[in-house]
Amino acid sequence: MTKTFKLGGIFLITVVNLQIVRMIFYFIPLSDNLTGWLFSLIFQGLAMGLIPFLLYKAWVGNGKDYLKDFKLSQKINPLSCLLAVGIGFLVFYINIGASTVWYILLRSLGFTYPSNVGTIYSSPEVLIFELLATAVLPAIFEELIDRGLLLAVLENEKNDKKVVLIIGIMFGFLHQNIAQFGPAVFGGIVMAYMAVKCRNIVPGMIVHFMNNAILTILNYSTQVNNGLGRLYEAFQRFYSSNFLLTFATWAAAIWLIIVALRAFDVMNRKYRQKSDPLYEAEKPPRPVYTGEHATPPFRENTAGRAAFQDDYFFKIYGAPRGAKPAEATSPSPFKDTYTAAKKAAAVKWWEYGLLYCSILSAAVVTLFTFIWGLLR
Known part of the structure; x- marks a missing residue:
C-alpha cells in the first residue's frame, strides 16, 4: 500500500467513527449540555485525535513525520496569526449572511429544521465548558483531520484551486448535516486556502476558534441578557428589517476577506518557497x-x-x-x-479510492439529513 492510500484509509476510518458516535449519542437520553460535551470530548479527542495519530504511527511514520504531514511544522510569517484573528471575525460575520441565505433556501424547498433546546447557560462555568467543547477542541482536532490529513492525502495534487475546493466541500460534508452544509463550505474554503498557501494549519485553527467562540459568547450573552447580548439582538432586528443594506455589508466583508487572503498568501510566500523551492517555478524563466x-x-x-x-x-x-x-x-x-x-512518482487513481469512499459516505449521510428534513 502506498502512503497516499494509507492516509486515505485513516481519513475513512475517522469519517466512519464520526457516524458511529453520532448514532450512539442520538439514542442516549442525556441533557443537551452533557450530550454535547461528551460528544465533543469523545469524538474530537479520541476519534479525530488519538486514533488517527496511532494509525499514522502504525502505518505511515513517526511523530516527527506526523507533524510534517499534518502541516504543523512549517514555519510561517508571525503576522499570519494576527491576520487570522481578523479573518476569523470576517468569517463569522459573513457566515451570518451565509446561514441566513442557506436557511431561506432550505425552507423554500420544504425542509423543516430540527427543534432542540440548545445549550442552557445556567452559570458562567457552562460557558467555559461550552467554549472548550465547541471552540477549542474543534479548532484543534477538526483542523488536524479536515485540513491537515486531507492535505497530506492530496499532497501530490499540484492544482491549488482544486485542492482548496475539494477540502472546502468536504468540510461541509463532514458536518453530516444539511443545515450546516452551506456555511461550513464557505468557512472550509477560507481555511483550506490559508492552509494551502502557508503549508500550516495553525492560522486555520485560529479562524476556526474565532468563528465558534464568537458565536458561543453571543449565545451566552443573549441568554443572560447582558449588554453584548442586547447589542446582538438589536443587530438581528436591524438586519431582518434592512436586509438589502445588511447584504451590502456582507458583500463588503467578502471583498475584505479576499484582500486579506491575498495578503496572507504574499506574506507567507517566501516561507513556503524555502520548503518548496519550485513553488513559483511554474513558467520557463527568461533566458x-x-x-x-x-x-x-x-x-x-x-x-x-x-x-x-x-x-x-x-x-x-x-x-x-x-x-x-x-x-x-x-x-x-x-x-x-x-x-x-x-x-512512477505520479499518484495512481486507485490510491485515492478510500478518499472517494469517505466523500461518498459523508455525502450520503448529508443527503439523508436533507430527505429526513423534507419528510419531517
Whole structure:
C-alpha cells in the first residue's frame, strides 16, 4: 500500500467513527449540555485525535513525520496569526449572511429544521465548558483531520484551486448535516486556502476558534441578557428589517476577506518557497543572454532554482545539463529515464479510492439529513 492510500484509509476510518458516535449519542437520553460535551470530548479527542495519530504511527511514520504531514511544522510569517484573528471575525460575520441565505433556501424547498433546546447557560462555568467543547477542541482536532490529513492525502495534487475546493466541500460534508452544509463550505474554503498557501494549519485553527467562540459568547450573552447580548439582538432586528443594506455589508466583508487572503498568501510566500523551492517555478524563466547564446538563468547557490533548471533543460534538450551534444538527441535515454521516473512518482487513481469512499459516505449521510428534513 502506498502512503497516499494509507492516509486515505485513516481519513475513512475517522469519517466512519464520526457516524458511529453520532448514532450512539442520538439514542442516549442525556441533557443537551452533557450530550454535547461528551460528544465533543469523545469524538474530537479520541476519534479525530488519538486514533488517527496511532494509525499514522502504525502505518505511515513517526511523530516527527506526523507533524510534517499534518502541516504543523512549517514555519510561517508571525503576522499570519494576527491576520487570522481578523479573518476569523470576517468569517463569522459573513457566515451570518451565509446561514441566513442557506436557511431561506432550505425552507423554500420544504425542509423543516430540527427543534432542540440548545445549550442552557445556567452559570458562567457552562460557558467555559461550552467554549472548550465547541471552540477549542474543534479548532484543534477538526483542523488536524479536515485540513491537515486531507492535505497530506492530496499532497501530490499540484492544482491549488482544486485542492482548496475539494477540502472546502468536504468540510461541509463532514458536518453530516444539511443545515450546516452551506456555511461550513464557505468557512472550509477560507481555511483550506490559508492552509494551502502557508503549508500550516495553525492560522486555520485560529479562524476556526474565532468563528465558534464568537458565536458561543453571543449565545451566552443573549441568554443572560447582558449588554453584548442586547447589542446582538438589536443587530438581528436591524438586519431582518434592512436586509438589502445588511447584504451590502456582507458583500463588503467578502471583498475584505479576499484582500486579506491575498495578503496572507504574499506574506507567507517566501516561507513556503524555502520548503518548496519550485513553488513559483511554474513558467520557463527568461533566458540570460551571454554572447550569441541564451541559457536559462542559474544562481549557483540556489538548490531549488538549480533543480528547476535541470528539469527545464530536460524538457528542451532531452538530456541533463552538461551532457555532450551527441547525448542531447531524440530518442534520448536520459529523457526516457526522466519520463519514467515522473510517471512512477505520479499518484495512481486507485490510491485515492478510500478518499472517494469517505466523500461518498459523508455525502450520503448529508443527503439523508436533507430527505429526513423534507419528510419531517
